[in-house]
Every structure is written in structure tokens, then in C-alpha cells.
Amino acid sequence: MIVAVASGKGGTGKTTVTASLAAVWDQPVTGVDLDVEEPNLHLFLHPAMAGCEPAYLPVPVVDEARCTYCGACSELCRFKAISVMGQLLLTFPEMCHGCGGCLAVCPEQAIAPGKRELGEISWGRAGAAGFLSGRLRISEAMSPPLMRLVKARLQQMLAAGGGDAIIDAPPGVSCPAVNAVLDSDVILLVTEPTPFGFYDFQLAWEAFSPLGKPLGAVVNRAGLGNDAIYQFCREKGVPVLAEIPYDRAIAEAYARGLIIAGISGRLQETFISLRDRVRHLANSKAPRQAAHA
Numbered sequence: 001m002i003v004a005v006a007s008g009k010g011g012t013g014k015t016t017v018t019a020s021l022a023a024v025w026d027q028p029v030t031g032v033d034l035d036v037e038e039p040n041l042h043l044f045l046h047p048a049m050a051g052c053e054p055a056y057l058p059v060p061v062v063d064e065a066r067c068t069y070c071g072a073c074s075e076l077c078r079f080k081a082i083s084v085m086g087q088l089l090l091t092f093p094e095m096c097h098g099c100g101g102c103l104a105v106c107p108e109q110a111i112a113p114g115k116r117e118l119g120e121i122s123w124g125r126a127g128a129a130g131f132l133s134g135r136l137r138i139s140e141a142m143s144p145p146l147m148r149l150v151k152a153r154l155q156q157m158l159a160a161g162g163g164d165a166i167i168d169a170p171p172g173v174s175c176p177a178v179n180a181v182l183d184s185d186v187i188l189l190v191t192e193p194t195p196f197g198f199y200d201f202q203l204a205w206e207a208f209s210p211l212g213k214p215l216g217a218v219v220n221r222a223g224l225g226n227d228a229i230y231q232f233c234r235e236k237g238v239p240v241l242a243e244i245p246y247d248r249a250i251a252e253a254y255a256r257g258l259i260i261a262g263i264s265g266r267l268q269e270t271f272i273s274l275r276d277r278v279r280h281l282a283n284s285k286a287p288r289q290a291a292h293a
């Protein structure tokens, strides 16, 4: 089972929930940081790293001696990463998505695969749990290609060792966030009961519910703000699977990089209950389908 932990905005406690859920998981599990622009799951899981390697995207390298400037590659590339103007061919590796289409379509075999460094992938162990993370290279604009490579590595790890995965997804509702939850069996939306939290939670529900996956909410800093999120969840049929209280001790533990499931018996029970409810939701096979008005 793959659990994706997402949120409509940053700072809601998504990574805190991911780390605590991984800590109380009672089956083999891998904690995965897919927030490759700002990975920070390691700050809570404190993994012992076993390896790290650069991740590359295949980009076209053109042998102009073979090129006839037919324009087929340029016409095919929807990202405008390769362009033919008369007898001039230009490539823009930073815009390339590595689909390989231009290589396949070139009638002269004038294009060979080169590579652009996207960032790095690292892995290790955090106690009983596995750990996997991607980190985007500074100044690299596109995170989905690196996320795809991290997910491919995860599939290899799951195929070799089995077990479950808990993914810390990027915040927000843009392409990387949706990309991160696509392979999951269940989505957890972490939110907080404030006006900002409610607004972004609605956006997240609109973005993720059309995927047709079981979806539940975790309300962090419960007791703050109002009950608008609870009302919205009731209306949309989104179960609130856990509430994490607004508590100074939790904020202090967060600031010290501690797993909050470990700071009190009550919080441990909260996350064990969350684990069981997530598993039940994932196995319910009853996707919360879109009910957009």
C-alpha cells in the first residue's frame, strides 16, 4: 500500500504527520520524501544513509553533420525544447522533459541521448523503516522528472523487499503535488482549522478528489480557528481520521526535529489510530469520487 500525505499549503504539518505515521507503522515501510524542492523528512526520521547518486534526464544531442533540417523533431516537441529555423537547429535542454520523442522521430538518426543533471536520489534506513528521498539541483526548474525517478526507485525497492510506503508529497495543488499522489492507494490531506488552512484545503480537495482515490483528512493544530473544515468534510464525505491538538509541547518537539508520535502516550495512540484508519480507508475500495458542484 502507498499512502500519500499531501496538503493544500506548506506549513500545515504534513512532514510531521508522515514521520509519525512511519514511526508507528507495524508493517515493513519506507518513508519517501517526494517534496524534492525542499526535502525535510530526514530532519525528523534521522536516517542512516546507505547511498546517494545523481539523477539525470535524457536530453537530445544533435549531430548536425547528419541533420537535414527537416524539422520533424521541432514539430513533435510540445515543449519547444528543440527548434529548427531554416538551416539552424537549436536545443534548449532546460526545457526538455526527456520524453525521447525527437530521437524516435528523426529520420536521419541524427539525435543521440545526452543527459542533464536533475539532482540526486538518496536512500537509507530510519530504524525499522526504509528511507528514500530526492533533492532537486539548485536552479533546476522542473521537479516532476526527478519525482518520476524517485518513484521508479521506490517501485524497485517495493518489488525487492515488499512492504508499504508513506510519501511526503510537495505542498500545494500544482503539477508536482498531483504527480506525487498519482500512484498512491490512499491520500491524506493535512490541514489546520484556520481561514488560510480552510481555503487551501478546499483547493486541495478540488485537485485531488477527481483522482477517485480514498481520501481522508488530518486536522493539525485542532482547537485553533473554527469548524469550517469539519463542516466541509461532512458535506463532501471526507472522513477526519485524526486531530492533532494545538499544543506548545508539539511545537517544541517539531522545532527540535522530534517525531511527535513519540513525545506522549496520547499522541502515540492518535497516530496508531490514524494508521489503522488509513489502512481501513485504503482497503475500503470505496473511492471518494468528485462531487463538485
Ligand code: SF4
Pocket (backbone or CB within 6 Å): 058, 059, 060, 076, 077, 078, 079, 080, 081, 082, 095, 096, 097, 098, 099, 100, 101, 102, 103
Ligand atoms: S526529448 Fe522530448 S521534450 Fe526533450 S526535446 Fe526531445 S521531444 Fe522535446
Ligand code: SF4
Pocket (backbone or CB within 6 Å): 062, 066, 067, 068, 069, 070, 071, 072, 073, 074, 084, 089, 105, 106, 107, 108, 109, 110, 111
Ligand atoms: S528530425 Fe533529425 S534530421 Fe530532422 S531536423 Fe531534427 S535532428 Fe535534423
